[in-house]
Amino acid sequence: MRRRMHARQRGVAIITALLLTTLAITIVGSLFWQQQVQVRSIENQRLQLQKQWILRGALDWTRLILREDARISQTDNLDEPWAVPLAETRLDQYVENARTGNDVPSATLSGGIVDAESRFNLTNLCQGGQINPTEVDVFARLLSGQQQNPALAQATAELMAAAQGGSAANGGSTASDGTSTGTSTGTSAGTSGAAGVSDGSSRPLGILHVDDLLAVPGFTPAALAAIRDYIVVLPRVTPINVNTAPAEVLAARIDTLSLSDAAAIVAERKSAWFKDIADFQQRLGGKDLSSGQGEVAVNTSYFLVNGDVRLDRAGMTMQALIERSGLITRVVWIRED
Secondary structure, eight states: OHHHHHHHHHHHHHHHHHHHHHHHHHHHHHHHHHHHHHHHHHHHHHHHHHHHHHHHHHHHHHHHHHHHHHHHOSSOOTTSGGGSOEEEEEOTTOOOTTOOGGGSOOEEEEEEEEEGGGSEEGGGGEETTEEOHHHHHHHHHHHHHTTOOTHHHHHHHHHHHHHTTOOTTTOOOOOOOOOOOSOOBTTBSSOOSSOOOOSSSOOOOOOOSGGGGGGSTTOOHHHHHHHGGGEEOOSSOOOEETTTOOHHHHHHHSTTOOHHHHHHHHHHHTTSOOOSHHHHHHTTSSOOOGGGGGGEESSOSEEEEEEEEEETTEEEEEEEEEEEETTEEEEEEEEEO
């Protein structure tokens, strides 16, 4: 009898010991898993910061290039150093002090600078709540050239006028210009996306970035994709740089030019860039420029900077808008993804 009781007690003790061991292993395993998650989270944060610093360093270098360009040249064209894209380049000098041997991370950087004034500026459509019919016609021609509905130009201008407190019917009264010169990034203060109106009225959202065109009735993602490379939103009204604008934008800007005429001008300027507007007018081949003479230029104040950094398993893309005034440059906004 006693032997049976002892046997049962030993069995219970063994089972209890096994349960306790299992519980201890589970707890230890959970702790190790949580520690691994925390380590990975910290490592991801470190990589994120390192990618940001690499891109910010590249942005500072870009500003230096643009300042130096302004120092030696009064015009801007696609043969200048700023226009040369940076192919994917390995950052061989990028080594962390705490890593050696095979633990050195593989970092690459690529990107380029785009003349923002080579594109049609949507801000030209409406200022102070007043629609500019000439600019609406330019945007309509650009849309038509890409097989899109030209009526979207008027719809865009009307939305911008309403957002600025004006009236699409009569041009409206003077209000804010609806543009943004702040920083648009998850790490910097400023405005991201379309800007709303905080006065409690039912005004629509404004157009602060190209993607905000999707708020315009009738604008589809397909239509936006068709014209994305030809439009931009800048803080103020700007002309088109005839030294950098593609044929599609030139044909839309100057109503006397057909697309084939504009393509011929783009091909010709590669051998000799336009020195000034008079030079451009002379080489138009008899085409009239009087209607758009004030809307074209041979230099630029705004540049789009695109950057892509890859660090180990992580990557980040950046786009920034830089304003250059003489030898002074400033970052208008930064968008990171």
